[in-house]
Amino acid sequence: MRELIREHRxxxxxxxxxxxxxxxxxxxxxxxxLMTWLVDHVTQPFKQGLGALTYLVPIPLxxxxxxxxxxxxxxxxxxxxxxxxxxxGRRPRTAYLRLVGLLCAVLTVLDWFCLAWGIxxxxxxxxxxxxxxxxxxxxxxxxxxxxDYFTRQLNAASAEIPRDENxxxxxxxxxxxxxxxxxxxxxxxxxxxxxxxxREPKRMLFSKVLSAMGFTGYYAGFxxxxxxxxxxxxxLLPATITHELAHQRGIASEQECNFAAVxxxxxxxxxxxxxxxxxxxxxxLSNALSRADRALWQELRAQLDPNVLAxxxxxxxxxxxxxxxxxxxxxxxxxxxxxxxxxSDGVQSYSTVVELLVAYYD
Numbered sequence: 001m002r003e004l005i006r007e008h009r010x011x012x013x014x015x016x017x018x019x020x021x022x023x024x025x026x027x028x029x030x031x032x033x034l035m036t037w038l039v040d041h042v043t044q045p046f047k048q049g050l051g052a053l054t055y056l057v058p059i060p061l062x063x064x065x066x067x068x069x070x071x072x073x074x075x076x077x078x079x080x081x082x083x084x085x086x087x088x089g090r091r092p093r094t095a096y097l098r099l100v101g102l103l104c105a106v107l108t109v110l111d112w113f114c115l116a117w118g119i120x121x122x123x124x125x126x127x128x129x130x131x132x133x134x135x136x137x138x139x140x141x142x143x144x145x146x147x148d149y150f151t152r153q154l155n156a157a158s159a160e161i162p163r164d165e166n167x168x169x170x171x172x173x174x175x176x177x178x179x180x181x182x183x184x185x186x187x188x189x190x191x192x193x194x195x196x197x198x199r200e201p202k203r204m205l206f207s208k209v210l211s212a213m214g215f216t217g218y219y220a221g222f223x224x225x226x227x228x229x230x231x232x233x234x235x236l237l238p239a240t241i242t243h244e245l246a247h248q249r250g251i252a253s254e255q256e257c258n259f260a261a262v263x264x265x266x267x268x269x270x271x272x273x274x275x276x277x278x279x280x281x282x283x284x285l286s287n288a289l290s291r292a293d294r295a296l297w298q299e300l301r302a303q304l305d306p307n308v309l310a311x312x313x314x315x316x317x318x319x320x321x322x323x324x325x326x327x328x329x330x331x332x333x334x335x336x337x338x339x340x341x342x343x344s345d346g347v348q349s350y351s352t353v354v355e356l357l358v359a360y361y362d
Contacts, residue, residue, distance in 0.1 A: 018107035051224030062220030117221030134355035219247035238276035
């Protein structure tokens with residue numbers, strides 16, 4: 001074994017270094033002051049610089065990278081099986097070296113993900129930086145008041161939206177993407193920590209794949225890109241873009257990014273983003289009130305503009321068609337990922353945005 005290690009010293013040093021870096025992350029991640037400093041002064045500036053390069057290419061490089069990684073993994077496993085089969089008397093040695101190579105690659109990718117994105121889960125987020133704290137206990141009356149406010153604002157915003165012959169949201173995705181680079185500007189006064197230059201997010205090449213997985217978009221820390229699903233209904237696309245641009249600013253929590261999407265979009269002054277922001281907030285509040293008090297929920301639901309209701313029903317119908325084991329599996333995997341980075345609510349953290357909405361708007 002010593003001879004084998006000495007003969008392949010470089011590969012073993014790589015493995016030990018990658019493992020040591022991951023262990024160091026696990027040991028230091030509970031130090032919020034250090035993690036916040038690293039995000040503010042090292043990883044976030046680096047990702048912004050990386051994004052400046054990757055955005056020179058119009059297509060999402062992250063999507064190509066993920067495809068290449070998946071294909072590379074399959075190729076490596078098949079290649080390893082063939083080499084081990086042909087090795088005959090040296091099969092244990094060959095299997096060991098192929099395993100070491102695979103571990104080197106996996107740990108390197110894991111280390112890069114932890115530095116590029118995982119570290120943000122342990123740094124100060126939107127709540128710490130803004131001073132707005134989610135309410136752990138919400139009364140039905142508070143929830144009703146905020147949903148009533150959103151219902152009225154949403155109805156008013158709907159009057160500004162172009163509609164098709166069926167009364168559905170009819171704003172082009174090109175227009176939505178073109179407006180995305182200035183949406184945060186009106187919020188810098190209230191939330192100065194959000195200020196940074198925005199670039200127009202990218203459109204996923206295989207958006208239907210993202211729909212099958214149950215996602216509307218993602219931020220790729222590997223490449224510094226925000227990538228959006230452009231197959232799903234456009235009525236929530238502006239708010240989703242605002243959500244992903246919050247991730248671009250280093251905010252990891254899904255609930256905080258959804259809250260930021262609502263607050264920033266509704267303050268943007270752009271009628272399309274205002275409507276989409278109120279729509280996203282309304283959906284979260286509506287789901288919560290329907291569970292808390294069905295009668296009060298029905299009372300407010302009856303006041304909703306028919307065009308808004310048509311958008312909600314169209315959005316629901318779109319996602320219903322994608323319900324499958326693939327959707328369930330991908331959501332379960334993402335739930336485990338979030339919990340692995342300290343987000344105890346997992347994917348349910350998308351629902352706890354209601355606590356922030358009530359704290360801010362009531």
